[in-house]
Amino acid sequence: MAIPIADIAWAREELARFLELTDLYRRPDPPGVAVITAQLSNRGAEKDILGSAQVVEQILDRVLPRWRTEVPDSRNRRVNRWCQHREAVQRADTVLERDAEVRARLGDDAPDLNAAVMHPWVWEGARPLWQSGHFREAVTAAGRKVNAETQNKLGRKDVSETRLFQQSFSQEHPKPGQPRLRLMEDDGSDTFRSVHRGASAFAEGFFAAIRNPNSHEDGLPELPEHEALE
Structure with missing residues (x-):
């Protein structure tokens, strides 16, 4: 790598x-x-x-x-x-x-994912567990870190995880106590709507399919390192 x-x-x-x-x-x-x-x-x-x-x-x-x-x-x-x-x-x-x-x-010169150059919120949350080989817990910790930092960024502790990101990437105008996250300027285009709908769906998918099972299901097998990295 x-x-x-x-x-x-x-x-x-x-x-x-x-x-x-x-x-x-x-x-x-x-x-x-x-x-x-x-x-x-x-x-x-x-x-x-x-x-x-x-x-x-x-x-x-x-x-x-x-x-x-x-x-x-x-x-x-x-x-x-x-x-x-x-x-x-x-x-x-x-x-x-x-x-x-x-x-x-060895004939394998393809690029590899590198956790250390991921966004600091992700790697800082995952690193201690990752380095001790607890890959599934590291993924969960990264999710918690991103959630907590997003709450801090928006000044919101009243919602978390899926609801937090759904509201943050909502295409409605900001409301009192509900600021928005924007990935590009709102130019009224299909691209703007698609990007923010996708970001919200991506967050929902992570918390529903990865973070929640990791946190609530006992006895899940350890993730292989490459799968956890992906």
């Missing part, structure tokens, strides 16, 4: 710096003292590593959204606390470097 990072060169530089800071080595023995230990230390200072990790984790969340669960952790922590990060960074750097080549060689 397309990599959701605008400046790949910058991202790779940040990943390389993290690898340098967390490189493991054995400290030299003090003069005249022989220390028998298998303990390894990071080359960088802890404060520098922590600062780099703050940026690197955000890059990893974009490139490998499930790195925290898919990259082994427990056995690596016995060696060094940053081992999981280092393996994830190495994987992410390979993706950043060779993604286009791999997709072209």
Whole structure:
């Protein structure tokens, strides 16, 4: 899939710096003292590593959204606390470097949906659950977020979901306490009527066919990731 990072060169530089800071080595023995230990230390200072990790984790969340669960952790922590990060960074750097080549060689260079470039209301609502693999709940959370932000935008808490969007995209003139959302100027055309009728129907379809069953039906199977993304 397309990599959701605008400046790949910058991202790779940040990943390389993290690898340098967390490189493991054995400290030299003090003069005249022989220390028998298998303990390894990071080359960088802890404060520098922590600062780099703050940026690197955000890059990893974009490139490998499930790195925290898919990259082994427990056995690596016995060696060094940053081992999981280092393996994830190495994987992410390979993706950043060779993604286009791999997709072209495998014969699947078609464009993909990318959740990270969706409207912030959608992705911000879905991201925490999405990254933990709870795709059905992530879709529901995105719907709740869009509903709440639309209520805020219109200053309305008296209606929600289907009724909110039906009234917001109504082609009637605004009324006291009932502002409208407009996708284009009202020029009296069939296009204006079609666009707003479609937006209202789209919202109704989402809440009726997706959001409501997800919220009220117990035992629904987890959505496949691609289906949830679509």
